[in-house]
Amino acid sequence: MMTQAYLLPIIWAGLIAFAVLAYVVLDGFDLGVGILFAIEGDREERNVMINAIAPMWDGNETWLVLGGGGLFAVFPLAYAVIMPAMYPTIIAMLLALIFRGVAFEFRFRTQSARGRVLWDVAFCGGSALAAFAQGLTLGGLLQGIKVTGRAYAGGWWDWLDGFTVLCGVAVLCGYALLGATWLVWRTEGALQRRNARAAEALGFIVLCFIGAVSLWTPLLNPIFYHRWFDWPGVALTAPVPVLVALLAWGFWVGLRRGHHITPFLCVIGWFVLCFAGLGISIWPMMVPPSITIWQAASPPSSQMFLLVGASVLIPIILAYTGYSYWVFRGKVGAHTSYH
Amino acid sequence: MFPLDAFHLARAQFAFTLIFHIVFPAFSIGLASYLAVLEGMWLRTGQQVYLDLFRYWVKIFSIGFAMGVVSGLVMSYQFGTNWGAFSDRAGPVIGPLMGYEVLTAFFLEAGFLGVMLFGMQKVGPRLHFAATCLVAVGTLISAFWILSVNSWMQTPRGYTIAPDGRFLPADWLAIIFNPSFFVRLPHMVLASYLSVAFVVGAVGAFHILRERPLVRAGKPPNPAVRTMFSMAMWMATIVAPAQILMGDIHGLNTLKYQPAKIAAMEGDWDSSGPAPEILFGIPDMKNEVTRYKIEIPYAGSLILTHTLDGRVPGLKNFPRADRPDSTIVFFSFRGMIAIGFLMAGIGLWSLFLRWRRALYENPWLQRAVVAMGPAGFAAVILGWITTEVGRQPYTVYGLMRTADSMSPIGTVGVATSLLAFIVVYAIVFTAGITYLLRLMGRPPVRGEPDHPAGQPIRTAGITPGPAGAVPEGASHDLHRPVLAE
Numbered sequence: 096m097m098t099q100a101y102l103l104p105i106i107w108a109g110l111i112a113f114a115v116l117a118y119v120v121l122d123g124f125d126l127g128v129g130i131l132f133a134i135e136g137d138r139e140e141r142n143v144m145i146n147a148i149a150p151m152w153d154g155n156e157t158w159l160v161l162g163g164g165g166l167f168a169v170f171p172l173a174y175a176v177i178m179p180a181m182y183p184t185i186i187a188m189l190l191a192l193i194f195r196g197v198a199f200e201f202r203f204r205t206q207s208a209r210g211r212v213l214w215d216v217a218f219c220g221g222s223a224l225a226a227f228a229q230g231l232t233l234g235g236l237l238q239g240i241k242v243t244g245r246a247y248a249g250g251w252w253d254w255l256d257g258f259t260v261l262c263g264v265a266v267l268c269g270y271a272l273l274g275a276t277w278l279v280w281r282t283e284g285a286l287q288r289r290n291a292r293a294a295e296a297l298g299f300i301v302l303c304f305i306g307a308v309s310l311w312t313p314l315l316n317p318i319f320y321h322r323w324f325d326w327p328g329v330a331l332t333a334p335v336p337v338l339v340a341l342l343a344w345g346f347w348v349g350l351r352r353g354h355h356i357t358p359f360l361c362v363i364g365w366f367v368l369c370f371a372g373l374g375i376s377i378w379p380m381m382v383p384p385s386i387t388i389w390q391a392a393s394p395p396s397s398q399m400f401l402l403v404g405a406s407v408l409i410p411i412i413l414a415y416t417g418y419s420y421w422v423f424r425g426k427v428g429a430h431t432s433y434h
Numbered sequence: 435m436f437p438l439d440a441f442h443l444a445r446a447q448f449a450f451t452l453i454f455h456i457v458f459p460a461f462s463i464g465l466a467s468y469l470a471v472l473e474g475m476w477l478r479t480g481q482q483v484y485l486d487l488f489r490y491w492v493k494i495f496s497i498g499f500a501m502g503v504v505s506g507l508v509m510s511y512q513f514g515t516n517w518g519a520f521s522d523r524a525g526p527v528i529g530p531l532m533g534y535e536v537l538t539a540f541f542l543e544a545g546f547l548g549v550m551l552f553g554m555q556k557v558g559p560r561l562h563f564a565a566t567c568l569v570a571v572g573t574l575i576s577a578f579w580i581l582s583v584n585s586w587m588q589t590p591r592g593y594t595i596a597p598d599g600r601f602l603p604a605d606w607l608a609i610i611f612n613p614s615f616f617v618r619l620p621h622m623v624l625a626s627y628l629s630v631a632f633v634v635g636a637v638g639a640f641h642i643l644r645e646r647p648l649v650r651a652g653k654p655p656n657p658a659v660r661t662m663f664s665m666a667m668w669m670a671t672i673v674a675p676a677q678i679l680m681g682d683i684h685g686l687n688t689l690k691y692q693p694a695k696i697a698a699m700e701g702d703w704d705s706s707g708p709a710p711e712i713l714f715g716i717p718d719m720k721n722e723v724t725r726y727k728i729e730i731p732y733a734g735s736l737i738l739t740h741t742l743d744g745r746v747p748g749l750k751n752f753p754r755a756d757r758p759d760s761t762i763v764f765f766s767f768r769g770m771i772a773i774g775f776l777m778a779g780i781g782l783w784s785l786f787l788r789w790r791r792a793l794y795e796n797p798w799l800q801r802a803v804v805a806m807g808p809a810g811f812a813a814v815i816l817g818w819i820t821t822e823v824g825r826q827p828y829t830v831y832g833l834m835r836t837a838d839s840m841s842p843i844g845t846v847g848v849a850t851s852l853l854a855f856i857v858v859y860a861i862v863f864t865a866g867i868t869y870l871l872r873l874m875g876r877p878p879v880r881g882e883p884d885h886p887a888g889q890p891i892r893t894a895g896i897t898p899g900p901a902g903a904v905p906e907g908a909s910h911d912l913h914r915p916v917l918a919e
Contacts, residue, residue, distance in 0.1 A: 168533030171525020178514025
């Protein structure tokens with residue numbers, strides 16, 4: 096029977112998954128722009144890069160608050176297990192995000208050239224560390240978290256191995272690629288050309304990482320393996336790699352022919368597909384391998400209470416976000432006088 | 435010092451991050467309401483000085499708000515990282531309340547803060563005023579949910595306990611409007627208002643002192659500076675006594691629901707009536723005695739029961755394992771009270787000078803107010819220390835012990851992250867506070883600019899504000915504020 100206790104956790108898992116995906120794609124491109132500071136030395140070009148993300152970046156980051164806050168509110172057990180299990184990566188991510196956000200504010204308020212360089216390093220380093228830590232967290236979660244009773248039962252560094260590091264580097268490169276294609280879309284001239292070249296190289300690297308993570312994931316856990324390769328699951332999973340390949344074709348054609356927005360959209364497509372693949376692997380687990388979304392859920396009364404507010408406010412937030420992206424559309428620096 | 439095990443380090447980490455964090459919400463709550471008043475006064479009277487003050491303080495608001503949000507992000511993740519068992523068991527009850535805080539804050543920040551900060555030309559003054567009021571209401575709604583969570587942890591109601599130990603919601607109204615919520619929320623809001631009054635007053639006083647030689651030489655005084663000082667002193671005159679009254683009501687409420695906390699705050703070991711009030715002493719937890727006492731007879735009964743011979747509790751009424759640390763709360767409580775009375779004293783002094791028409795002429799009042807600038811925040815911190823340490827040894831009062839609330843994490847990890855927090859906060863908040871002080875160090879001018887010129891603007895998100903860098907002389911047509919384009 097479709098009871099509240101059955102349905103509500105599914106709805107909430109969907110909402111939180113959506114918040115996380117929105118976060119990954121949106122903050123992904125602005126973290127990526129920060130990472131790309133590493134290969135862009137020119138001060139003026141860096142300013143253009145900053146301008147290309149200035150109106151959106153912290154709106155993007157707010158989805159992280161919604162995802163984390165939502166997890167605590169409706170899946171407290173998952174929150175209580177994942178956070179201690181991934182303690183170092185979560186703390187590193189938080190500190191990196193704080194550092195990066197403040198660097199963003201202060202890099203132009205400092206008067207000295209040296210201070211400016213320091214804040215730029217903080218901005219780039221913070222962006223990269225946040226991306227890497229998010230990848231590690233993802234890898235650690237996929238790999239499985241040891242639980243006894245209602246608590247994390249592992250040690251301090253349990254999450255650290257080849258797979259999590261692979262995920263960390265993959266997310267780092269993925270965000271850089273998102274950033275590069277965002278800049279291809281939003282900038283012009285030499286900066287755009289350089290980022291198109293960077294995107295081409297990064298696109299290749301990211302595809303390799305997608306392949307490596309996808310091949311490794313089914314080996315982590317027999318459940319994942321059967322989910323991906325046994326009938327009828329394979330009917331659902333087989334299209335995923337095919338779609339990735341199609342998008343790859345669109346990505347390269349777009350870059351070669353100078354379509355400004357196509358590469359960015361194709362990369363978003365990759366992220367969505369990877370996220371869907373992730374969902375296929377772990378469903379209906381909230382904390383693989385042992386806690387399902389129903390076990391992690393707070394009682395229906397708690398989930399219902401918050402759902403009322405969420406169903407009013409989330410659509411308004413979405414509409415507002417879409418509107419502000421629309422207002423800030425167009426090339427950055429196109430009509431400014433500093434070229 | 436406390437032992438350096440994971441438990442005490444996790445508590446230290448919570449205390450450290452909370453102490454840093456709480457200053458900024460208090461600042462935002464108070465300043466948002468002040469901004470609404472300023473803009474309302476401007477619309478009503480049409481006097482330029484209120485608009486100038488609004489534009490002056492709104493720039494400071496955006497920085498303080500941003501620091502509140504980033505430090506709050508850490509708080510909300512810390513429940514999981516360090517206090518996982520608490521999150522698991524209390525999550526079904528307090529999780530949705532915090533979820534509402536996030537949603538409300540997100541909604542108001544994404545929508546109205548952008549309008550308030552950058553939208554004056556875009557939406558017209560009336561709609562802009564509505565946005566400012568909604569931001570002020572939004573900060574109060576955030577306070578509402580957070581104080582509801584905290585009050586529930588102090589005086590839990592409306593729950594059942596599941597066989598696995600989780601607190602399950604039974605009655606949401608009873609949970610939200612639990613018995614100490616009604617005193618805690620106004621106490622915190624008044625504290626925020628007072629804190630900001632003293633910041634505003636100190637900035638005003640600072641600039642009055644600075645321009646004094648010029649004014650003596652015949653330069654007309656800066657009206658904005660005088661107006662903010664005067665407004666702040668009215669707040670001190672009215673709100674400080676109101677807060678003392680509210681504190682008294684809070685104390686009676688705590689006596690009713692958390693008598694052990696009151697005994698610890700008072701340093702009383704034996705229940706007695708009539709009870710003296712200990713003005714000073716050093717509570718010794720181990721030997722169950724308060725040393726070097728200076729007492730006022732009957733005052734303890736008078737304060738806590740409003741009679742001369744009412745009985746007040748002593749710590750010995752409670753088993754050793756259930757006692758909060760009197761050595762800490764005895765002093766934090768007295769520090770808070772002392773600041774409260776100093777503030778009320780400043781309020782009276784200013785009222786007297788106002789009556790003598792010498793409010794702006796007495797440099798000693800202004801020096802005192804400058805010195806008291808951060809005092810409100812100190813009182814807020816001391817008050818939170820009192821109520822949080824006084825709740826010990828429980829996280830959910832009487833039901834769940836702090837020792838049972840922890841995540842299974844190791845000493846090294848907590849120590850490392852605590853160190854990392856200290857280093858990063860030191861850098862980040864030093865930079866932020868330096869910038870705030872730099873803004874405050876410059877007096878408001880007639881025709882105060884809307885926002886710092888030459889910076890792109892963003893509209894949505896957790897730290898709306900001017901950001902990024904555009905070289906001088908660049909056109910900013912692409913970065914216009916958003917709404918109502």
